[in-house]
Amino acid sequence: MGHDTLVAKLWTYIAMLKPSRQHARAHQCFLGLTNTTCPTRPIRFKAKKKKKKKKKKKKKKKKKKKKKKKKKKKKKKKKKKKKKKKKKKKKKKKKKKKKKKKKKKKKR
Incomplete structure (x- = not known):
């Protein structure tokens, strides 16, 4: 495989990747790395969903609600x-009124 064909294959591979990658x-391919690290077909990895952060936000909201309830109780x-x-x-x-009345009755 000639140098030009290798470069052409690498460019086609790079074009198939996501723009962010x-x-x-x-950079990796053209810093002297061969097509062993850059195969002709791309391997796409699914981006991991950030579920943990969302859960933390929900927990914080619950805590705020609890605080409000405590205030109401107070x-x-x-x-x-x-x-x-x-x-x-x-x-x-x-009681004072009753005592006064009793005293008045006694005086009479």
């Missing part, structure tokens, strides 16, 4: 505490 493979607890305090105040006021 053509530049790097041309607000509810605060409301309950306020209600309890109000009830206690009302009870104290009622």
Whole structure:
């Protein structure tokens, strides 16, 4: 095989590759490498899908939702505490009124 035919075969092989791989493979082939590393038919590798990153994003979203729920619970607890305090105040006021009435009755 002559030099020209080898070069022609390499160029046809490179042309068959994905555009993103053509530049790097041309460098490999023409830096003195033979067609043993650059076969006449390309071997195409499927690009790996990046699923892991998507899963991580979903997890982060779930965490945010949980935080919101916690805040709501805290607000509810605060409301309950306020209600309890109000009830206690009302009870104290009622007791004071009853005591005053008893004292007035005794004085009479």
